[in-house]
Amino acid sequence: MKALKTLIEECRSGEADYQALIDRVPYARFLGIQVIAQGDELTFVLPKHDNVVGNPTLPALHGGAVAGFMEQAAIIFILLQMGEPKVPKTIDFTIDYLRAGLFRNTYAECSVTRLGRRIANVHISAWQKNRQEPITIARAHFLLSDDGSTD
Amino acid sequence: MTEKTLPYTRLDICNRFLESVRHSVVLGLEVVSATEECVRVRMPWRDDLVGNPETGVMHGGAIFAMMDQAGGMAITCRTFPTFEITPTIDFRVDHLRSPGKGRAVVCEAKCYRLTTHVAFVSVTTWEEEGDDEPIATGLATYTRLKIDKAGTVVGQ
Numbered sequence: 001m002k003a004l005k006t007l008i009e010e011c012r013s014g015e016a017d018y019q020a021l022i023d024r025v026p027y028a029r030f031l032g033i034q035v036i037a038q039g040d041e042l043t044f045v046l047p048k049h050d051n052v053v054g055n056p057t058l059p060a061l062h063g064g065a066v067a068g069f070m071e072q073a074a075i076i077f078i079l080l081q082m083g084e085p086k087v088p089k090t091i092d093f094t095i096d097y098l099r100a101g102l103f104r105n106t107y108a109e110c111s112v113t114r115l116g117r118r119i120a121n122v123h124i125s126a127w128q129k130n131r132q133e134p135i136t137i138a139r140a141h142f143l144l145s146d147d148g149s150t151d
Numbered sequence: 152m153t154e155k156t157l158p159y160t161r162l163d164i165c166n167r168f169l170e171s172v173r174h175s176v177v178l179g180l181e182v183v184s185a186t187e188e189c190v191r192v193r194m195p196w197r198d199d200l201v202g203n204p205e206t207g208v209m210h211g212g213a214i215f216a217m218m219d220q221a222g223g224m225a226i227t228c229r230t231f232p233t234f235e236i237t238p239t240i241d242f243r244v245d246h247l248r249s250p251g252k253g254r255a256v257v258c259e260a261k262c263y264r265l266t267t268h269v270a271f272v273s274v275t276t277w278e279e280e281g282d283d284e285p286i287a288t289g290l291a292t293y294t295r296l297k298i299d300k301a302g303t304v305v306g307q
Contacts, residue, residue, distance in 0.1 A: 004205075026201040027210035053173040055236070057304060062174035063239045064219040068212020072202070087203045090211040094243040 008085045018042065021076060028072050031065060035076070042080075044073035046106040046126075053103065061101035063136075067093065070108050070124040070138045077110040078120050078142055088120065088142035095138040104128050106135065118145055154232070161185040161231050165224045167305040168234070175220045178213060185228050189261045192221040193279065196253050207252030211287075214256060214276060215244050218289045221260035222272040226293055229262045229270070234302045235295050237270060242291040244274075250286045255279040258287075268295055 007024070010016035018035040022028045031052060034045040046052065046061075046069040054062030071093055079085050108126040124138045125131065162185040169175050169182055178200070183191035194217045202210030219239055226237050250256050258276040265271075274289040 024204055025210070026199045026204065027213060030199045031212075050173060051177045054175075055304075056171055056173060062172065062216060062219075063242075064212070064216025065174045067215045067219070067242070068210060071212045071215070072210070075202075087205065089249070090246045092243060092245045093211060093215065094241065095239075096241045097239050100238070 004079075004087070005085050008079060008082075011080065018076075021079070022072075025072065027068065031069055031072070033069060033072060042077065042109070044069070044076070044108040044110075046108070048104050048106075058100065059103045061103065061106065063095075063097055063101070066101050066106060066126060066136055067095050067138065069106065070095070070126055070136065071140060073108045074110050074122040074124050074138075074140055075142070078112065078115070078122060078144070081112060081115060082144065086145070088144050089146070091119070091141040091143050093138060093140040095136055097136050099133065099135040101135050102128060107131070116144075118143065120144055157232055159232075161187070161228045164231060164234060164305050165190060165227055168224060168227055169220065171304050172220065174216065178216055180217055180220060182224065183257065185224065187228055187231070189259050190221055190224045190228055191257060191259050192217055192224070193255055193257045195255045196250075206249070208249045209256070211244070211246055214246075214250075214287055215242070215289075217256070218242075218244060218258050218260070218274040218276060218287065219291070221258050222262075222274055222289070222291050223293065225260035225262040225272050225274075226265070226270045226295075229265050230295075232307075234305045234307055236298050236301045236304070237293040237295055240269070240292040240294050242289060244287055244289040246287050248284070248286055250278050251281075254281065256286065269293070270295060
Protein backbone atom coordinates (compact mmCIF):
# COMPACT_ATOMS: atom_id res chain seq x y z
CA MET A 1 0.00 0.00 0.00
CA LYS A 2 1.24 3.46 -0.92
CA ALA A 3 2.36 5.59 2.01
CA LEU A 4 -0.42 7.84 3.29
CA LYS A 5 1.71 10.97 2.88
CA THR A 6 2.56 10.14 -0.74
CA LEU A 7 -1.08 9.48 -1.57
CA ILE A 8 -2.19 12.74 0.01
CA GLU A 9 0.44 14.71 -1.89
CA GLU A 10 -0.72 13.06 -5.10
CA CYS A 11 -4.37 13.91 -4.29
CA ARG A 12 -3.43 17.55 -3.69
CA SER A 13 -1.50 17.80 -6.95
CA GLY A 14 -4.23 16.03 -8.92
CA GLU A 15 -2.11 12.98 -9.78
CA ALA A 16 -4.28 10.68 -7.67
CA ASP A 17 -8.03 10.44 -7.26
CA TYR A 18 -9.46 11.42 -3.85
CA GLN A 19 -11.44 8.20 -4.00
CA ALA A 20 -8.19 6.25 -3.54
CA LEU A 21 -7.79 7.96 -0.18
CA ILE A 22 -11.30 7.02 0.91
CA ASP A 23 -10.95 3.47 -0.33
CA ARG A 24 -7.98 2.91 2.00
CA VAL A 25 -10.40 2.92 4.93
CA PRO A 26 -12.36 -0.35 5.28
CA TYR A 27 -15.28 1.31 7.09
CA ALA A 28 -15.57 3.97 4.36
CA ARG A 29 -15.80 1.20 1.77
CA PHE A 30 -18.38 -0.57 3.95
CA LEU A 31 -20.56 2.55 3.84
CA GLY A 32 -19.79 3.10 0.14
CA ILE A 33 -18.59 6.69 0.62
CA GLN A 34 -17.68 8.62 -2.53
CA VAL A 35 -16.15 12.05 -3.03
CA ILE A 36 -16.82 14.76 -5.61
CA ALA A 37 -13.99 17.26 -6.06
CA GLN A 38 -14.61 20.63 -7.68
CA GLY A 39 -11.22 22.26 -7.55
CA ASP A 40 -10.26 22.22 -3.87
CA GLU A 41 -13.89 21.95 -2.76
CA LEU A 42 -14.89 18.49 -1.64
CA THR A 43 -18.40 17.11 -1.35
CA PHE A 44 -18.73 13.68 0.22
CA VAL A 45 -21.50 11.33 -0.86
CA LEU A 46 -23.24 8.52 1.02
CA PRO A 47 -25.03 6.72 -1.82
CA LYS A 48 -28.43 5.28 -0.96
CA HIS A 49 -27.96 1.62 -0.25
CA ASP A 50 -29.88 -1.11 1.59
CA ASN A 51 -27.11 -1.52 4.16
CA VAL A 52 -27.49 2.02 5.53
CA VAL A 53 -31.25 1.81 6.08
CA GLY A 54 -32.51 2.15 9.64
CA ASN A 55 -36.28 2.21 9.72
CA PRO A 56 -37.45 -0.04 6.87
CA THR A 57 -41.09 1.05 6.99
CA LEU A 58 -40.44 4.70 6.05
CA PRO A 59 -37.73 3.82 4.76
CA ALA A 60 -35.23 6.11 6.48
CA LEU A 61 -31.47 6.07 6.73
CA HIS A 62 -29.88 4.88 9.98
CA GLY A 63 -28.76 7.86 12.05
CA GLY A 64 -25.62 5.94 12.96
CA ALA A 65 -24.67 5.41 9.33
CA VAL A 66 -25.12 9.11 8.61
CA ALA A 67 -23.01 9.97 11.68
CA GLY A 68 -20.26 7.55 10.63
CA PHE A 69 -20.29 9.02 7.12
CA MET A 70 -19.92 12.57 8.50
CA GLU A 71 -17.12 11.55 10.88
CA GLN A 72 -15.21 9.87 8.06
CA ALA A 73 -15.74 12.89 5.78
CA ALA A 74 -14.20 15.10 8.47
CA ILE A 75 -11.22 12.75 8.91
CA ILE A 76 -10.41 12.81 5.18
CA PHE A 77 -10.94 16.57 5.08
CA ILE A 78 -8.45 17.18 7.91
CA LEU A 79 -5.92 14.69 6.52
CA LEU A 80 -5.76 16.75 3.35
CA GLN A 81 -4.88 19.85 5.38
CA MET A 82 -2.18 18.33 7.57
CA GLY A 83 1.46 18.98 6.79
CA GLU A 84 2.50 15.60 8.17
CA PRO A 85 -0.60 13.53 7.53
CA LYS A 86 -1.45 11.00 10.21
CA VAL A 87 -4.96 9.59 10.68
CA PRO A 88 -6.58 11.86 13.30
CA LYS A 89 -8.23 10.29 16.33
CA THR A 90 -11.79 11.33 17.12
CA ILE A 91 -11.96 12.89 20.58
CA ASP A 92 -15.66 13.66 20.51
CA PHE A 93 -18.44 13.79 17.96
CA THR A 94 -21.74 15.62 18.50
CA ILE A 95 -24.60 15.43 16.04
CA ASP A 96 -27.97 17.15 15.78
CA TYR A 97 -30.66 15.46 13.71
CA LEU A 98 -32.78 18.13 12.06
CA ARG A 99 -34.78 16.20 9.46
CA ALA A 100 -35.43 12.56 8.64
CA GLY A 101 -32.81 11.05 6.35
CA LEU A 102 -34.84 9.71 3.45
CA PHE A 103 -33.81 6.77 1.31
CA ARG A 104 -31.81 8.84 -1.14
CA ASN A 105 -28.23 10.01 -1.60
CA THR A 106 -26.80 12.10 1.22
CA TYR A 107 -24.12 14.77 0.75
CA ALA A 108 -21.76 16.29 3.29
CA GLU A 109 -19.35 19.18 3.40
CA CYS A 110 -16.86 20.06 6.10
CA SER A 111 -15.32 23.25 7.39
CA VAL A 112 -12.42 23.41 9.77
CA THR A 113 -13.23 25.92 12.49
CA ARG A 114 -9.77 25.65 13.98
CA LEU A 115 -6.77 23.57 13.05
CA GLY A 116 -4.36 23.69 15.95
CA ARG A 117 -1.07 21.87 16.32
CA ARG A 118 -2.67 19.19 18.46
CA ILE A 119 -6.44 19.53 18.10
CA ALA A 120 -8.81 20.29 15.23
CA ASN A 121 -12.40 21.49 15.50
CA VAL A 122 -14.52 20.62 12.47
CA HIS A 123 -18.10 21.40 11.50
CA ILE A 124 -19.90 18.99 9.19
CA SER A 125 -23.22 19.53 7.47
CA ALA A 126 -25.19 16.87 5.61
CA TRP A 127 -28.11 17.37 3.23
CA GLN A 128 -30.17 15.50 0.66
CA LYS A 129 -32.33 17.93 -1.33
CA ASN A 130 -30.30 21.11 -1.04
CA ARG A 131 -27.56 22.34 1.23
CA GLN A 132 -29.76 25.06 2.73
CA GLU A 133 -31.86 22.32 4.31
CA PRO A 134 -29.40 20.11 6.20
CA ILE A 135 -30.71 16.82 7.60
CA THR A 136 -27.96 16.78 10.23
CA ILE A 137 -25.20 19.04 11.47
CA ALA A 138 -22.26 17.83 13.52
CA ARG A 139 -19.25 19.17 15.37
CA ALA A 140 -16.22 17.12 16.20
CA HIS A 141 -12.80 17.41 17.80
CA PHE A 142 -9.87 15.38 16.56
CA LEU A 143 -6.48 14.69 18.09
CA LEU A 144 -3.89 15.30 15.39
CA SER A 145 -0.77 14.38 17.26
CA ASP A 146 -0.32 12.36 20.42
CA ASP A 147 3.40 13.02 20.74
CA GLY A 148 4.38 12.80 24.38
CA SER A 149 1.27 10.82 25.24
CA THR A 150 1.59 7.63 27.27
CA ASP A 151 -1.50 6.10 25.62
CA MET B 152 -52.29 -7.89 30.80
CA THR B 153 -49.60 -7.85 33.45
CA GLU B 154 -45.95 -8.04 32.54
CA LYS B 155 -45.70 -11.65 33.67
CA THR B 156 -48.48 -12.86 31.39
CA LEU B 157 -47.23 -11.07 28.27
CA PRO B 158 -46.21 -13.44 25.48
CA TYR B 159 -42.91 -11.58 24.99
CA THR B 160 -40.15 -10.10 27.11
CA ARG B 161 -38.13 -6.91 26.78
CA LEU B 162 -35.36 -8.98 25.26
CA ASP B 163 -37.78 -10.37 22.63
CA ILE B 164 -38.98 -6.89 21.68
CA CYS B 165 -35.42 -5.53 21.51
CA ASN B 166 -34.38 -8.42 19.28
CA ARG B 167 -37.33 -7.81 16.96
CA PHE B 168 -36.57 -4.08 16.90
CA LEU B 169 -32.92 -4.79 16.05
CA GLU B 170 -33.87 -7.26 13.32
CA SER B 171 -36.02 -4.57 11.67
CA VAL B 172 -33.07 -2.17 11.42
CA ARG B 173 -31.06 -3.19 8.41
CA HIS B 174 -27.92 -1.17 9.22
CA SER B 175 -27.73 -2.62 12.74
CA VAL B 176 -28.08 -6.17 11.39
CA VAL B 177 -25.31 -5.51 8.87
CA LEU B 178 -23.06 -4.26 11.68
CA GLY B 179 -23.61 -7.60 13.43
CA LEU B 180 -25.17 -6.10 16.57
CA GLU B 181 -26.55 -8.47 19.20
CA VAL B 182 -28.71 -7.71 22.22
CA VAL B 183 -26.96 -9.27 25.23
CA SER B 184 -29.57 -8.36 27.84
CA ALA B 185 -32.57 -6.10 28.22
CA THR B 186 -34.16 -4.99 31.50
CA GLU B 187 -36.23 -1.99 32.50
CA GLU B 188 -33.03 -0.33 33.77
CA CYS B 189 -30.63 -0.97 30.91
CA VAL B 190 -29.84 -2.67 27.64
CA ARG B 191 -26.54 -4.30 26.72
CA VAL B 192 -25.53 -4.58 23.07
CA ARG B 193 -22.48 -6.28 21.56
CA MET B 194 -20.66 -5.62 18.30
CA PRO B 195 -18.04 -8.10 17.09
CA TRP B 196 -14.79 -6.79 15.62
CA ARG B 197 -14.71 -7.09 11.84
CA ASP B 198 -12.02 -6.08 9.41
CA ASP B 199 -14.48 -4.18 7.20
CA LEU B 200 -15.36 -1.89 10.14
CA VAL B 201 -11.79 -0.71 10.64
CA GLY B 202 -11.28 3.05 10.59
CA ASN B 203 -7.50 3.22 10.65
CA PRO B 204 -5.87 0.60 8.41
CA GLU B 205 -2.50 1.18 10.08
CA THR B 206 -3.72 0.23 13.56
CA GLY B 207 -6.76 -1.95 12.85
CA VAL B 208 -8.86 0.11 15.28
CA MET B 209 -12.62 -0.01 14.71
CA HIS B 210 -14.14 3.17 13.26
CA GLY B 211 -15.78 5.63 15.65
CA GLY B 212 -18.77 5.67 13.31
CA ALA B 213 -19.47 1.97 13.85
CA ILE B 214 -19.22 2.44 17.61
CA PHE B 215 -21.54 5.44 17.34
CA ALA B 216 -24.11 3.43 15.37
CA MET B 217 -24.10 0.70 18.04
CA MET B 218 -24.53 3.26 20.84
CA ASP B 219 -27.36 5.04 18.98
CA GLN B 220 -29.19 1.75 18.43
CA ALA B 221 -28.67 0.72 22.07
CA GLY B 222 -30.03 4.10 23.22
CA GLY B 223 -33.20 3.55 21.23
CA MET B 224 -33.65 0.11 22.77
CA ALA B 225 -33.11 1.48 26.29
CA ILE B 226 -36.21 3.62 25.64
CA THR B 227 -38.06 0.57 24.28
CA CYS B 228 -37.39 -1.10 27.63
CA ARG B 229 -38.84 1.87 29.53
CA THR B 230 -42.01 2.15 27.42
CA PHE B 231 -42.47 -1.65 27.36
CA PRO B 232 -44.81 -3.27 26.51
CA THR B 233 -45.77 -0.35 24.24
CA PHE B 234 -43.32 0.05 21.34
CA GLU B 235 -42.63 3.57 20.09
CA ILE B 236 -40.64 5.04 17.22
CA THR B 237 -38.06 7.35 18.81
CA PRO B 238 -35.80 9.28 16.41
CA THR B 239 -32.58 10.69 17.84
CA ILE B 240 -32.59 14.45 18.46
CA ASP B 241 -28.92 14.77 19.33
CA PHE B 242 -26.07 12.52 20.37
CA ARG B 243 -22.63 13.24 21.71
CA VAL B 244 -20.01 10.55 21.99
CA ASP B 245 -16.64 10.93 23.70
CA HIS B 246 -13.99 8.48 22.53
CA LEU B 247 -11.98 7.95 25.72
CA ARG B 248 -9.47 5.54 24.22
CA SER B 249 -9.15 3.21 21.25
CA PRO B 250 -10.43 -0.36 21.47
CA GLY B 251 -7.82 -2.99 20.66
CA LYS B 252 -7.61 -4.58 17.24
CA GLY B 253 -9.72 -7.72 17.08
CA ARG B 254 -11.71 -6.89 20.22
CA ALA B 255 -15.51 -7.04 20.30
CA VAL B 256 -17.15 -4.11 22.08
CA VAL B 257 -20.16 -4.04 24.40
CA CYS B 258 -22.24 -1.05 25.42
CA GLU B 259 -24.77 -0.43 28.15
CA ALA B 260 -27.53 2.10 27.52
CA LYS B 261 -29.83 3.60 30.14
CA CYS B 262 -32.88 5.78 29.65
CA TYR B 263 -32.56 7.78 32.87
CA ARG B 264 -35.45 10.18 32.25
CA LEU B 265 -38.60 9.76 30.19
CA THR B 266 -40.93 12.72 29.67
CA THR B 267 -44.06 12.99 27.52
CA HIS B 268 -42.12 13.91 24.40
CA VAL B 269 -38.43 13.42 25.15
CA ALA B 270 -36.23 10.58 26.40
CA PHE B 271 -32.79 11.20 27.96
CA VAL B 272 -30.24 8.42 27.52
CA SER B 273 -26.67 7.68 28.59
CA VAL B 274 -24.48 5.00 27.03
CA THR B 275 -21.13 3.56 28.09
CA THR B 276 -18.99 1.27 25.91
CA TRP B 277 -16.26 -1.19 26.92
CA GLU B 278 -14.09 -3.75 25.23
CA GLU B 279 -15.63 -7.17 25.75
CA GLU B 280 -13.91 -8.97 28.61
CA GLY B 281 -11.57 -6.02 28.91
CA ASP B 282 -10.67 -4.16 32.07
CA ASP B 283 -13.29 -1.87 33.46
CA GLU B 284 -12.06 1.28 31.72
CA PRO B 285 -14.69 2.42 29.20
CA ILE B 286 -13.63 3.18 25.62
CA ALA B 287 -16.50 5.59 24.96
CA THR B 288 -19.34 7.40 26.70
CA GLY B 289 -22.38 9.00 25.11
CA LEU B 290 -25.25 11.27 26.04
CA ALA B 291 -28.33 11.60 23.87
CA THR B 292 -31.90 12.78 23.58
CA TYR B 293 -34.62 11.13 21.54
CA THR B 294 -38.16 12.25 20.73
CA ARG B 295 -41.18 10.00 21.24
CA LEU B 296 -43.24 10.01 18.04
CA LYS B 297 -46.91 9.42 18.59
CA ILE B 298 -47.58 7.06 15.71
CA ASP B 299 -50.45 4.59 15.64
CA LYS B 300 -49.46 1.00 15.00
CA ALA B 301 -45.77 1.61 15.74
CA GLY B 302 -45.92 -1.82 17.38
CA THR B 303 -46.22 -3.49 13.98
CA VAL B 304 -42.43 -2.92 13.63
CA VAL B 305 -41.91 -5.50 16.38
CA GLY B 306 -44.82 -7.74 15.43
CA GLN B 307 -47.31 -6.40 18.00
